[in-house]
Every structure is written in C-alpha cells, then in structure tokens.
C-alpha cells in the first residue's frame with residue numbers, strides 16, 4: 001500500500017506550477033503523472049488531496065542545533081526533529097557543539113542511534129574539527145567519517161589558529177569531506193553581542209565589527225585554495241564576507257556558503273531595545289547594507305543555500321538579559337513561511353528560486369542523493385499551503401525553544417504534510 005498525492009502543484013520554472021498526481025510506494029517515488037482528465041485508480045492506497053497546495057522535494061537544512069547529548073532542556077533529537085518536520089524539513093545536518101561535543105566515534109554513533117529510534121526526519125551529523133572545540137588538537141577525521149560524520153566543523157566558535165585550520169583542511173580534503181566554518185576572530189569580538197551599527201552606537205554598546213567574520217573568510221579561502229578542500233562558510237552575514245566569497249569563486253576555489261532567513265530579513269536597526277534577548281544571535285544582526293549584500297549574493301549564486309541555524313535555548317536562559325543570555329534563535333518552524341511571504345509573495349524571488357535554495361542546491365553542495373522530485377528517487381516530500389495567513393505563535397512550536405524575534409509576524413506558506421522515505425511523519429492536525 002502506497003500514498004497517492006493528488007493534484008500536487010509542483011514547481012516547474014519561475015513561478016509556473018505543473019499539476020501532478022504522485023504515487024509513493026515503499027520509500028520511493030513510484031509514479032508522477034500529469035493531472036489531466038480522470039484521476040488514477042487509488043484503491044488500496046492512502047490518498048492525500050493536495051489540491052491548491054504546493055508540493056516540493058523535502059526541505060533540507062544543513063545547519064541546525066539539536067542540543068543532544070547534554071542540553072536536553074533546550075532541545076532533544078525527538079523534539080528537534082519534530083520541529084524540523086513541522087517546518088517542512090525532511091533532512092537536517094546537526095552541529096557538534098553538544099555536551100560532550102561530537103568529537104568521537106561514540107558521540108557520532110549516539111546521535112545516529114537516537115535519530116534512528118527517536119527522530120522522525122533524516123539526521124546527518126557533523127563531527128568537530130578540534131577536540132572539545134578547543135582549537136588545540138584535530139579530531140580523528142578518518143574514524144569520524146567511518147562512524148557517519150558528513151563533514152567537520154567547530155560551529156559555535158571559530159578555529160583561531162590558521163595552522164590548525166590548514167591542517168584540518170588538508171586532512172578533510174584527503175578523505176573527501178568538507179570543512180564547515182563558523183567564521184569569527186575572537187580577538188575582535190570580546191564582550192560584545194551587537195554589531196557595529198546604528199543600534200550599538202545609539203545604546204553606547206561595545207560592538208562586533210564585520211571584520212571579525214570576514215577575516216576568517218579571507219584567511220580560509222586562501223587555505224582552501226592551498227589545500228583543495230571543499231570549504232563551506234556558515235551563516236554569512238557581512239558585505240565583506242560576500243565580497244571575499246565572490247572573489248574566491250571567480251578564482252575557482254572550492255568555496256560554498258549559506259545564509260539564514262534572519263540575516264536577510266532583519267538588521268541591527270530592527271532590534272527593539274535592550275530587554276529582549278531573542279534578538280541576540282551569532283553572527284549578530286548587521287546593518288541594512290549587509291542585509292542587502294547578502295540578498296544580492298544569494299541571488300547571484302555567491303551564497304549557495306539557505307539554512308536556519310536553528311539554535312534553541314530555554315526561556316530561563318534567554319530571560320537572563322542581553323548580556324548574559326546565550327546567542328541563538330530557533331528557525332525550523334518559521335523559515336519557509338518567512339522567506340515565502342517576504343521574498344516570493346512580494347515578487348522579489350521566484351518560487352523556483354526559493355525551493356531550489358532549500359532542496360536541490362543543499363543536496364548538490366553536500367553530495368546528498370536527495371532534493372529532487374523524480375520517479376525512482378527517495379520519497380521525501382513537503383506539502384505547503386501558500387494561501388492561509390497565520391501569525392507566528394511560539395506556543396505552537398514543536399521545538400522546546402521559543403526564542404524567536406518573529407513573534408506575531410503574519411505569514412503565508414505553512415507546511416501541512418512532511419513525508420520522509422514514503423511515510424507521513426507530520427501533518428497539520
């Protein structure tokens with residue numbers, strides 16, 4: 001018994017949609033037929049009527065924090081994957097800044113086992129670049145790869161030593177896995193949480209300059225050139241980083257990059273004040289000029305993909321005030337509606353552009369056999385209601401985290417069904 005998705009509106013080119021009936025059997029897409037004339041014979045199958053809805057390849061998020069092991073009060077693999085599914089994501093790649101960090105075979109296996117038993121979407125773990133993310137000693141890349149790590153990153157902190165980064169890149173290149181870099185020079189950011197801009201000036205705050213990010217990007221593209229590694233830049237947020245990535249790509253350096261919805265939709269000038277830590281994230285919200293540069297970079301392909309950097313924290317932690325609260329905001333359950341409403345519904349992006357940046361392109365960048373709607377491929381599918389407008393209400397989140405600056409935003413583009421390997425893992429109640 002399979003699943004027939006009837007009258008699915010799939011993305012053709014631009015904003016054009018093609019109506020199809022799609023049959024899922026086992027874990028694969030078995031048939032896709034033009035929806036014209038009589039309906040297919042559906043007896044013996046589950047039927048989902050997708051009339052009027054958008055049907056896309058399952059969304060892929062290559063930068064998320066699931067917090068397990070160690071920070072289960074913030075999120076677990078169970079709650080995090082439910083949050084992902086509710087946001088339409090079928091595959092997520094999780095960062096290793098847990099406790100313990102994911103720097104051993106055992107911890108990689110722990111995450112994969114938990115994902116298998118308690119998760120509801122595909123979970124791909126990254127391993128640490130350095131032991132304990134301390135920047136002093138490389139982890140065992142061969143062993144971590146063997147255990148299932150899909151790349152290496154010390155996300156949460158930048159690798160401060162150029163020599164350490166170069167060694168990491170050389171090793172990663174030799175085993176064909178990417179380095180995913182959180183770009184941040186610690187000597188330039190100490191004690192600050194807001195970026196250099198109107199907001200920090202107005203409030204007399206010590207500020208994080210754009211160079212703190214871009215210095216690492218500039219250093220690392222040179223090291224990537226020298227080592228031949230696939231180098232992927234995390235959460236790009238500055239005009240300077242964009243410029244360096246664009247330049248590196250022109251020279252044929254194997255660099256790819258990601259950007260988060262919040263760095264495309266919010267600037268430092270939107271931060272309402274000093275009493276809400278839901279506006280505190282790393283990298284910080286930058287100036288309107290940086291926001292514009294990131295949007296342009298996504299449009300011209302300098303930035304390859306969209307990610308959420310879903311970073312849940314508890315309400316108690318975020319209530320400590322802007323100076324003490326941890327950096328980070330949740331992202332799974334608002335990403336698609338935010339981007340659809342603000343960029344596609346306003347006519348700035350095509351639907352195809354948005355969907356590609358969240359499906360086909362992340363799969364391509366990381367070499368995953370996912371991200372397309374084709375017969376014979378994995379039946380990972382997201383069904384989305386593009387019409388119903390609803391306000392963001394964190395109380396409805398499946399995530400344990402409620403830390404979002406987008407509370408109350410009226411959005412369209414809410415997922416209604418998330419299908420992983422031919423199974424409906426989440427659907428709207």
Ligand SMILES: NC(=O)N[C@@H](CC(=O)O)C(=O)O
Pocket residue numbers: 065097155156157182280281282283309311312326327328329
């Ligand atoms: N993005 C954040 O603000 N926080 C992330 C760390 C990170 O992605 O660097 C976290 O782990 O909370």
Ligand SMILES: [Zn+2]
Pocket residue numbers: 155156157182183234235282283
């Ligand atoms: Zn980071």
Ligand SMILES: [Zn+2]
Pocket residue numbers: 063064065095155156309311
């Ligand atoms: Zn992160």
